[in-house]
Amino acid sequence: MSKSTSRSPFGWSNRGGNVTVIEAPVARSYRRRATIAFWVTLGVVGLLAATVASHYLHPILGALLGGVIGVAVGAVVFALIVAWPVLRVFWHWLTEIVLGLVAVYGWNALMQSTPLWGSLLIVALVVGVPAAIGPVRRRIVAWIWCLVVRHRLRMCFAAFIATNRSGSLPLILLARPTPAGERVWVWLRPGLSLRDLEQDGQVQKLAVACWANEVRVMRASRKYAALIRVDITRREPLAAKVLSPLPDYVPTDVPANAPTSPGMPPVGLDLPDVPDEPVTAPTDTPRPRKPRNPTTTTSPSDGFDPSDYA
Amino acid sequence: MDLTDTIELPTTSPDTVPVGAGLSIFDPVFLGIDEFGQPVYLPMIYRNILIGGEPGAGKSSLLNTIVGHAALCPDVRLCLLDGKQVELGLWEDACDVFVGPDLNHAIRTLRRAQTVMDNRYTFLKARRRRKIGPNDLFGQILVACDEIAYFSATAGDKKDQELFAALLRDIVARGRAVGIIVAAATQRPSSDIIPTSLRDIFAWRFAGRCTTDVSSDIVLGHGWAARGFSSNTIDPNNQGAGYLISEGGIPALVKAAYMTDADIIRVADYAAWTRRQSGLTTTAERHATTDIKAAA
Numbered sequence A: 001m002s003k004s005t006s007r008s009p010f011g012w013s014n015r016g017g018n019v020t021v022i023e024a025p026v027a028r029s030y031r032r033r034a035t036i037a038f039w040v041t042l043g044v045v046g047l048l049a050a051t052v053a054s055h056y057l058h059p060i061l062g063a064l065l066g067g068v069i070g071v072a073v074g075a076v077v078f079a080l081i082v083a084w085p086v087l088r089v090f091w092h093w094l095t096e097i098v099l100g101l102v103a104v105y106g107w108n109a110l111m112q113s114t115p116l117w118g119s120l121l122i123v124a125l126v127v128g129v130p131a132a133i134g135p136v137r138r139r140i141v142a143w144i145w146c147l148v149v150r151h152r153l154r155m156c157f158a159a160f161i162a163t164n165r166s167g168s169l170p171l172i173l174l175a176r177p178t179p180a181g182e183r184v185w186v187w188l189r190p191g192l193s194l195r196d197l198e199q200d201g202q203v204q205k206l207a208v209a210c211w212a213n214e215v216r217v218m219r220a221s222r223k224y225a226a227l228i229r230v231d232i233t234r235r236e237p238l239a240a241k242v243l244s245p246l247p248d249y250v251p252t253d254v255p256a257n258a259p260t261s262p263g264m265p266p267v268g269l270d271l272p273d274v275p276d277e278p279v280t281a282p283t284d285t286p287r288p289r290k291p292r293n294p295t296t297t298t299s300p301s302d303g304f305d306p307s308d309y310a
Numbered sequence B: 001m002d003l004t005d006t007i008e009l010p011t012t013s014p015d016t017v018p019v020g021a022g023l024s025i026f027d028p029v030f031l032g033i034d035e036f037g038q039p040v041y042l043p044m045i046y047r048n049i050l051i052g053g054e055p056g057a058g059k060s061s062l063l064n065t066i067v068g069h070a071a072l073c074p075d076v077r078l079c080l081l082d083g084k085q086v087e088l089g090l091w092e093d094a095c096d097v098f099v100g101p102d103l104n105h106a107i108r109t110l111r112r113a114q115t116v117m118d119n120r121y122t123f124l125k126a127r128r129r130r131k132i133g134p135n136d137l138f139g140q141i142l143v144a145c146d147e148i149a150y151f152s153a154t155a156g157d158k159k160d161q162e163l164f165a166a167l168l169r170d171i172v173a174r175g176r177a178v179g180i181i182v183a184a185a186t187q188r189p190s191s192d193i194i195p196t197s198l199r200d201i202f203a204w205r206f207a208g209r210c211t212t213d214v215s216s217d218i219v220l221g222h223g224w225a226a227r228g229f230s231s232n233t234i235d236p237n238n239q240g241a242g243y244l245i246s247e248g249g250i251p252a253l254v255k256a257a258y259m260t261d262a263d264i265i266r267v268a269d270y271a272a273w274t275r276r277q278s279g280l281t282t283t284a285e286r287h288a289t290t291d292i293k294a295a296a
């Protein structure tokens, strides 16, 4: 009895007790979702199509046609949703698949159009020249890291970042190389927030999974809380000196007419040259001061502590 | 009128027309790069910055970068206060007022700036406006102060120090809308050095390496160390690196750009030259004051 109700055509149990979405195997949950989608699509599309068709045909024929169209569209939706776990994998690996196809078909076409030595030469050039030029090579390696990082992040999200009840993972958007590593934009799905990623140890786990030094997550948009930015740091760009661009604004042919401030004779530059005077009130202020104030210092040379102003 | 214009231009400057560098203080200042290697720009107009950090953290270098940008802006006047003289001293010929270790001169200078500020507000009010814009009737003024502690806690007596802090606070608090910008550096802006009421009104903060989490919090604001932003974690050998609070409101680890002394001298000489040609610096008056000082 309970078996038959839980296998009702609408995909849900009307006995409440055995709605176990999380524990259900992924395939079954997708089939259930697909069944619901099928019936909803059939209803909506069928009704609409039947309404439109009965304007042109006999109402019974129109209703039948609407039903047929509804079933057809529903079947397509059903198939898409059931196949979605597989399609998704294709989508995730699309870049690699396309690159692989280009390599295989390109090699085939090359072999057909040129003799073997020609193809080998062209391949050597296509591979060798970017590998020999430093900036190009680094750019390509950075892009490869971007591809790798997106897969690693997806794995992390699936493995240990808390997901919502229906198990939908954050959408991993663009990845871009930065001088320090990579920057990936992520769109969070309902049930997850930046706080979850900021929790103790989460970003450290991300860093471990991405083979990186450090990972930082922050909001990427003032408008959408769901759009976040994951910064993956592999190199330390702050160690090098950053030169200011201001001198570039100065033309090189400036005449040497810069004024020089009045020179100063080298007097009083060592301790013996400065006499040991009692601390008095400053002479250049018009108002008299209490002379016994011990913190009063007149000239910078005697009350001056160089360690304060290093 | 047309005739004099066409005659005058070639005669004053046959081949070296002292054009300004084409910068404006309304452009954000290039500050350096962030930890991801992206450039960081800091808008300084209508803003003030407080720079803190241990000795040798790179505060004066950062101040020099800001002053350098302003020096290349043809409509910005410079008021430099430097108790250590050499940090901002390279700009002496390009600036309008240079104050060395002389608290009275510092107070007089801030008084002047305050009067200018009041006059400007009166003027704006008469024109029914609330703030200045680019290419306005008057330019902007950058008040850069290295080692505030010298003026606010070391030199002179308590009353003068308090007067200095009060004047500076007034300029920081009210100067924004009339284009008076304050950039100030000090090692540890704790309450015994500068009043907290002055410290807390700086919008932008830069904390170079600090010796403790508490010092870092004093610069950045309370509670950042607990949230993982403590400039105590910066490598002491990585001078110029620090946490910057600016537009995002969240500290960002940045490395400040650096100008070597030769670079500063080149930029300063060029700035002095273009400013003298355009009559921006009051060189005569300044040399008069230095002469008086030398005579005294």
Ligand SMILES: Nc1ncnc2c1ncn2[C@@H]1O[C@H](COP(=O)(O)OP(=O)(O)O)[C@@H](O)[C@H]1O
Residues within 6 Å of the ligand: A241, A242, A309, A310, B053, B054, B055, B056, B057, B058, B059, B060, B061, B062, B208, B239, B240, B241, B255, B256, B257, B258
């Ligand atoms: N942005 C920077 N990049 C590289 N080196 C720097 C940078 N800023 C400062 N330094 C180095 O650190 C030294 C001390 O800097 P300084 O600005 O005088 O520190 P502070 O004023 O904080 O005591 C400088 O002489 C310079 O060699």
Ligand SMILES: [Mg+2]
Residues within 6 Å of the ligand: A309, A310, B059, B060, B087, B146
């Ligand atoms: Mg300094």
